[in-house]
Amino acid sequence: xxxxxxxxxxxxxxxxxxxxxxxxxxxxxxxxxxxxxxxxxxxxxxxxxxxxxxxxxxxxxxxxxxxxxxxxxxxxxxxxxxxxxxxxxxxxxxxxxxxxxxxxxxxxxxxxxxxxxxxxxxxxxxxxxxxxxxxxxxxxxxxxxxxxxxxxxxxxxxxxxxxxxxxxxxxxxxxxxxxxxxxxxxxxxxxxxxxxxxxxxxxxxxxxxxxxxxxxxxxxxxxxxxxxxxxxxxxxx
Amino acid sequence: xxxxxxxxxxxxxxxxxxxxxxxxxxxxxxxxxxxxxxxxxxxxxxxxxxxxxxxxxxxxxxxxxxxxxxxxxxxxxxxxxxxxxxxxxxxxxxxxxxxxxxxxxxxxxxxxxxxxxxxxxxxxxxxxxxxxxxxxxxxxxxxxxxxxxxxxxxxxxxxxxxxxxxxxxxxxxxxxxxxxxxxxxxxxxxxxxxxxxxxxxxxxxxxxxxxxxxxxxxxxxxxxxxxxxxxxxxxxx
DNA sequence: GCAAAAGTGTTCGGTATACACCCATGC
DNA sequence: GCATGGGTGTATACCGAACACTTTTGC
Numbered sequence: 001x002x003x004x005x006x007x008x009x010x011x012x013x014x015x016x017x018x019x020x021x022x023x024x025x026x027x028x029x030x031x032x033x034x035x036x037x038x039x040x041x042x043x044x045x046x047x048x049x050x051x052x053x054x055x056x057x058x059x060x061x062x063x064x065x066x067x068x069x070x071x072x073x074x075x076x077x078x079x080x081x082x083x084x085x086x087x088x089x090x091x092x093x094x095x096x097x098x099x100x101x102x103x104x105x106x107x108x109x110x111x112x113x114x115x116x117x118x119x120x121x122x123x124x125x126x127x128x129x130x131x132x133x134x135x136x137x138x139x140x141x142x143x144x145x146x147x148x149x150x151x152x153x154x155x156x157x158x159x160x161x162x163x164x165x166x167x168x169x170x171x172x173x174x175x176x177x178x179x180x181x182x183x184x185x186x187x188x189x190x191x192x193x194x195x196x197x198x199x200x201x202x203x204x205x206x207x208x209x210x211x212x213x214x215x216x217x218x219x220x221x222x223x224x225x226x227x228x229x230x231x232x233x234x235x236x237x
Numbered sequence: 238x239x240x241x242x243x244x245x246x247x248x249x250x251x252x253x254x255x256x257x258x259x260x261x262x263x264x265x266x267x268x269x270x271x272x273x274x275x276x277x278x279x280x281x282x283x284x285x286x287x288x289x290x291x292x293x294x295x296x297x298x299x300x301x302x303x304x305x306x307x308x309x310x311x312x313x314x315x316x317x318x319x320x321x322x323x324x325x326x327x328x329x330x331x332x333x334x335x336x337x338x339x340x341x342x343x344x345x346x347x348x349x350x351x352x353x354x355x356x357x358x359x360x361x362x363x364x365x366x367x368x369x370x371x372x373x374x375x376x377x378x379x380x381x382x383x384x385x386x387x388x389x390x391x392x393x394x395x396x397x398x399x400x401x402x403x404x405x406x407x408x409x410x411x412x413x414x415x416x417x418x419x420x421x422x423x424x425x426x427x428x429x430x431x432x433x434x435x436x437x438x439x440x441x442x443x444x445x446x447x448x449x450x451x452x453x454x455x456x457x458x459x460x461x462x463x464x465x466x467x468x469x470x471x472x473x474x
Numbered sequence: 475g476c477a478a479a480a481g482t483g484t485t486c487g488g489t490a491t492a493c494a495c496c497c498a499t500g501c
Numbered sequence: 502g503c504a505t506g507g508g509t510g511t512a513t514a515c516c517g518a519a520c521a522c523t524t525t526t527g528c
Contacts, residue, residue, distance in 0.1 A: 017254060017335050056333055059324040084319050085337045087296040096293055098254050098335075100322045149466045165507075177469045183491060185508080187466055190489080207500040208506030225489095227464040229386045229424055229517065232414040401480075420518060422481080427516085444527035445479030462516095466490065 018097050019064040020051035020133070021080070022140025023072075023104035025120065026157050026173040031144075032120035033137050034072065034106075035127070039117065042093045043130035047121065049137070051099070060100045068104060072118055079105040079156035079221060083139050091132045103140040105156035108170055124176070145175055150225040152193040155216035163201055163211035191224040193217055253334050256301040257288035257370070258317070259377025260309075260341035262357065263394050263410040268381075269357035270374050271309065271343075272364070276354065279330045280367035284358065286374070288336070297337045305341060309355055316342040316393035316458060320376050328369050340377040342393035345407055361413070382412055387462040389430040392453035400438055400448035428461040430454055 023034040035047035050072040054063045065080060083101040091097065106112065121127055123141050126134060147153040148171060157170050168181040188194040195217045200210040260271040272284035287309045291300045302317060320338040328334065343349065358364055360378050363371060384390040385408060394407050405418040425431040432454045437447040 054324070054335070057326050059326065060322050060335070082321050085297050085322055087291070087298075087337070089294050089296065098291070098297070098337075100324070100335075149464060149468075163507085171467060175467060179467045180491080182493090182508080184467065187490070203499050204506070205500085206505060207498090208504085209498040209508075211507055225464070225466065227386060227462070229462070230408060230412060230416045230421065231386075231518090232412075417518075419481080419520085424517070440526050441479075442527085443478060444525095445477085446481075446525035448480060468490090 016095065016097050017054040017060075018051055018099045019054055019060050019067065019102065020049045020086075020099050020136060021064050021068060021102040021104040022049055022083070022137045023068065023077070023106060024123065024140060024144060024157075024174075025106040025110075026108045026170040027120065029169060029173050031123045031141065031173050031176070033123045033126065033140070034104075034114070034118065035121050035129070035133075036072070036115065036118040038130055045128075046130040047127045047133075048130040049133045050118070054100075061102070064100075064102045064104070072112075072114060076106060076110045076112060077104050078107050079103075079153065081143070081221075083136070083143055086132055086136060088132070099136075101136045101139060103143050105144070105153070107159055108157055108166075109159040147221075148174060150223060150227055152188075152191070152216055152218060152222055152224050154188070154193070155219055156221075158216065161197055161199075161213045161215050163213060165211055167214070188224075193224050253332065254291040254297075255288055255334050255336045256291055256297050256304065256339065257286045257323075257336050257373055258301050258305060258339040258341040259286055259320070259374045260305065260314070260343060261360065261377060261381060261394075261411075262343040262347075263345045263407040264357065266406060266410050268360045268378065268410050268413070270360045270363065270377070271341075271351070271355065272358050272366070272370075273309070273352070273355040275367055282365075283367040284364045284370075285367040286370045287355075291337075298339070301337075301339045301341070309349075309351055313343060313347045313349060314341050315344050316340075316390065318380070318458070320373070320380055323369055323373060325369070336373075338373045338376060340380050342381070342390070344396055345394055346396040384458075385411060387464055388458055388460050389425075389428075389453055389455060390458055391425070391430070392456060393458075395453065398434055398436075398450045398452050400450060402448055404451070425461075430461050 025032050034050060036050060037047050038044055050068055051064060052067045054060060058066065061080060061082065068077060081103050083103055085098060085100055087098045089096060123137060126137065144153065154167065154171065157174060158167055164181050164185045168179060168184055171179045171184060193216060194214050197213045197215055199213045201213060203210040262269050271287060273287060274284050275281055287305055288301060289304045291297060295303065298317060298319065305314060318340050320340055322335060322337055324335045326333060360374060363374065381390065391404065391408065394411060395404055401418050401422045405416060405421055408416045408421060430453060431451050434450045434452055436450045438450060440447040
């Protein structure tokens with residue numbers, strides 16, 4: 001392994017700290033996770049999340065961004081956020097590894113080049129996964145589902161511009177059930193998350209009204225519905 | 238010598254993993270955090286969160302529970318949950334320390350014995366704190382505030398049985414602003430979080446109707462308001 | 475009876491969903 | 502004109518906040 005300055009001490013309490021990311025993308029109606037197939041034991045041939053060891057001079061978010069860019073060639077991560085720590089003593093056989101897990105998102109129109117051992121897999125039907133990486137994938141998906149409800153996190157799954165119908169497909173894929181285009185547009189518009197571009201797409205081959213193009217107002221995560229019950233008397237502002 | 242374990246090791250690049258907890262309690266109308274005063278450099282005399290080094294045979298939650306019970310004599314933690322990882326390379330001078338931060342809660346009627354160097358401080362006006370512990374405290378408080386809105390986490394702050402007025406005081410302390418007793422009862426009751434015990438407390442010295450005693454239905458964390466917009470068609474009936 | 479505190483009824487505004495209806499295009 | 506898909510208007514249900522009102526006690 002490179003970066004061995006953090007590994008030359010195999011003290012009991014001094015664990016190697018690793019970072020891992022469940023990188024998700026909506027594609028063809030389903031949500032997919034990026035996995036690479038291990039070539040060596042332990043868990044040879046099983047599929048693992050991208051990640052690696054934390055270096056001495058970086059924090060965990062810097063580390064996961066570096067490793068995703070370096071090792072899996074995902075430059076266009078639209079969003080990265082910390083999930084939680086996975087630290088069961090036996091989660092990786094052979095040595096102690098404490099992992100900080102991340103959620104990463106890639107827009108649906110981006111198809112990054114990935115190494116030969118790496119591929120997208122439907123989150124619903126993952127292949128045989130290594131270590132506790134299926135649990136981490138599940139946590140990533142759960143976080144995404146929750147944040148779709150009360151933030152504008154859809155911006156990280158959608159292309160820069162899109163029709164409501166396309167966005168509906170993305171939300172349906174991410175959530176795992178059908179959402180209504182009507183309400184999707186209404187809710188996101190009311191919250192100010194969607195902005196019309198004024199332009200439209202040509203109608204489809206079977207006719208129909210040409211759809212309008214929208215974009216997300218804010219290209220960064222924001223909480224659009226503070227869902228604050230027991231909020232201060234002066235209301236939410 | 239208590240509490241010296243987070244600083245007594247000056248490894249160069251080696252990542253010691255530490256666990257820290259912002260332990261919060263509502264008391265006399267304010268929210269307090271448990272801190273201990275450092276006796277030695279670095280950050281001598283400054284106040285720090287309880288915690289310590291992760292052992293080889295435990296996961297992070299086991300570790301923080303052990304350290305809180307062992308070192309700060311808090312047996313009656315009503316709730317513990319992971320916040321996030323703090324990992325800036327220079328967050329602790331002298332050596333690399335990656336910390337997993339936790340939120341811990343203690344019921345308002347519990348006043349655990351703590352060592353001489355340890356005390357409760359109002360979260361609003363903390364003393365001079367060590368390292369990044371004020372940020373961690375802020376994260377703990379933010380998590381608690383958010384979860385008060387959509388979970389039954391109040392169970393962890395309240396006594397086993399309480400009046401609505403007492404509960405109102407606890408929520409107000411935790412949130413930092415006044416909440417109305419009327420709506421507090423209504424919201425928690427509608428969600429099924431509150432159960433009447435059937436008994437009442439005697440009225441106060443200045444008269445008034447004797448208040449009914451309530452308890453939380455579920456003595457564990459549950460999400461009582463899934464705030465699920467874009468929910469499946471078969472929604473919450 | 476009166477004051478005080480607890481608890482309930484009612485109104486109001488806001489939000490999400492469902493569904494009917496209108497709009498704009500290809501053929 | 503007609504089918505097709507996109508978008509809007511309207512009705513309904515529910516939730517939380519505010520506030521008036523009733524209940525139950527001590528004095």
